[in-house]
Amino acid sequence: MERGGRYRAHNLEEPTSELEKYAREVMNAMIREGIPPTPSNFDAYFDKLLDGKDPAFRKRILKLLELEDGGEDDHQGLMERRLKDAFGNIKKFLQSINTLYKNLRHLETVIEKRQFEADAIADKGAMKTLLEGMKKDIRTMTGILKKDANELKEAYNATSELVQEVQENAIYDDRYGVYKKNYLLRKMRQEEKLMKEFRHESTLMTVRASEEVVNRLKSPKIRQLVLRTVARLLLKTSRRSDIIAHYDAGVFAILMRHTSLQNARLAADRLKDLVGNTNFFVGDEEIMLDVDIGIARMDLDRSVEQTVVCALEALDIAKKLEDEPCGVCPQDVEI
Structure with a gap:
């Protein structure tokens, strides 16, 4: 070397x-x-x-x-610790519910006992003493129940916050079977370090269902089905080393490691051919699937966010092309 x-x-x-x-x-x-x-x-x-x-x-x-x-073990370890905390709170939550149930049953027993005693009393003075004792019992149980309810609320809120944190830090989008945006950006930053070390080329590809196809789909459920189909085709055509993620609002992004801009064009051409042979029916209407594709170089002279912007710009350019499989970031056209 x-x-x-x-x-x-x-x-x-x-x-x-x-x-x-x-x-x-x-x-x-x-x-x-x-x-x-x-x-x-x-x-x-x-x-x-x-x-x-x-x-x-x-x-x-x-x-x-x-x-x-790239620190995947640290990230995984953090997620596991947060999940462990969440399950611990769920256990406390269930224990609090059990205690609350037992105390409610105890209150019910106390009331039944006092009612039985009241039925057997004819003297008004004795009845007053019984009622005072009953009020005291209820006040005591009310205090206990309020404490149980507060503990239950605290356990619920803590669990809710942890679950929300896990969701925000999750790397997998189970709607489409691909990664999330945060994971893609993290892998792109990792790839920058590898490119700097080994001087290889990598490319970012963006893909979305064409507006012409999407506009013909009135049902949100059908649109979601089309997006899952696009994701499945991306997984089918990708290499094991590619990172496929749902970036935002129906736009998918693929980090193509060790891939030049020219090879990314060839990959876009193959993807277009595969998509062109995919159709689906909405009622009696047959719709041929089509996608727009944009590509941008991973360039060490610009940030990861700038590369994403370039790839999204290339995606908009692709909408206007007829004879090209993909749009190319304007900054990369002359390179």
Whole structure:
């Protein structure tokens, strides 16, 4: 590897960088021991053999792995801790309900007892004493019930806040089976670090159902179904390394790692062909699905947010094109 992390062009049969040689060593060890070279097995052997290397080598490799990891374990750990807190509050919530129920039953028993005693009393003085005692019992139970109700309210509010926090920090959009916007932006920032280290190209693609198709769909339920169809097609055509997310308002975004602008154009062309062969029926009307596609380079000279704006601008350009599979960010056209 050259200074600054740039790879030299070389014969692929003969690895030259330290990382490439180690990867070959890991693969040879797996083949020698008859271990299927699946990604999960490779990860396991990568870590296993690394334990036997000298500290300086391990430090260099682990530094690269930190760039790849991007803190996902920390994020997952935080989510699990918040969920654990939420479940703890739910347990308190249920315990409070149980205590409240028991105290209500006790109050009911006290009232029934006092009523039975009242039926047996003919003397007015004794009746007054009974009523005073009953008032005292009710005041005591009322105080207990108010305390139980306050504890119940506090547990509910705490649980509600934690659940809201988990929802806000969740990375998966279960409506479409893809990631959320916050996860996409985090992975884009991680990708910037990797691009700076290894000098490869990556591209952001944006996709949405065409206005012509959406305007023909009057039912919100049908529109939602179309968006899920678009998401499913994106998942079908994407690579394992691509990050697919619902960005906002029916716009999907794909972080295409190690992908040049030209290769992104080819991917857009393939996606257009697949979408063009997809149709659905609304009543008796057949509707052919169509999408607009925009692409923008991941450029280290602009922020992640600026790259997103560029890709969205390219999406608007795509609406006006007829013979091109996608729109391109105006800043990237001349590059």
